Amino acid sequence: MRFCSRNTTNVALIFALLLSMGAFAKDKKDKKAAGPKEIKVDLSKEKAGASPKTFEPMVGTWVVAQDGPNKDKVIMVDGRPWVASKDTPSKLLVESARKLYGTSNEELMDNAKQFAYYPVAISRDVKEFSNGTISMKFKTVAGDADRCSGILFNVKENGDWLAVRYNDTENNVALWEFHNGMRRGVKFSDRNHKFMLDRNAWHELKMEVAGESFKAWLDGELALEYTLGSEPGPGRNGQPPNADLYPKNNPVLRPPISGRVGLWSKTDSTSYFKDYVVIPAAAAAK
DSSP: OOOOOSSOOOOHHHHHHHHHSHHHHHHHHHHHHSOOOOEEOOOTTOOTTSOOSSEEEEESOEEEEEETTTTEEEEEEOOHHHHHOOOOHHHHHHHHHHHHHSOOOGGGOSOOTTGGGSOEEEESSOOOBOSEEEEEEEEEEEOSSOOEEEEEEEEOTTSOEEEEEEETTTTEEEEEEEETTEEEEEEEOOTTSOOOOOTTSOEEEEEEEETTEEEEEETTEEEEEEETTOOOOOOGGGOOOOGGGSGGGOGGGSSSOOBEEEEEOOTTOEEEEEEEEEEEHHHHTO
């Protein structure tokens, strides 16, 4: 079980430690040995009630659960401990660093800010993603403040990332960026077109990166399009956009995409995830 609290200011750079050392460094050697291929995350060998082996929990409570009459294995982000826990993401990440690499760096605990609000888990099977598609199925289970399910991608070694998500409280799809400990919206689906999804059913979120082009679909319907590296439009109420939304100031927004991938959620959301599939562009073309 993994816990997080809003009362912390020391997380993001410890996250970077986990991405840049030890086992993840070994992943780069593995990537050179084999060309791009479709990766389907297999949950069949996971143990219900335990932390997942296919995804490394970084922030939040992630556990293997069972769903449906066949008791299919799923990954669950459990938002209840986010509200109740006295633990902190800093403690979690330090423990993870020691577990994975036998070390930790306290100097990397200085720049977390908002990080505790966003439970994330990194795929162990996908070493790096640039161009291609990522798809997953999700089911909204619960959440008072939020009910969010998303795909994490372009995760950098300093803890920056991009995420595309569906929000069941707003009924929309959005692309978000996280840079220097702060999250900001990049592009939202049409606010006049609400995606009213059945919470008792599974739904598919899919994204595609093709160079500078980014697209996202919800249950097969194109939800948003965005050109990576493009200048931001006006901010809220016509105000100038935040400086961090200009790609010249923010490497995570500049193509080419290159980083690790995983699952994303927010605050007290509880969601199920399964059928996580990554298809690199070269594999899709075969």
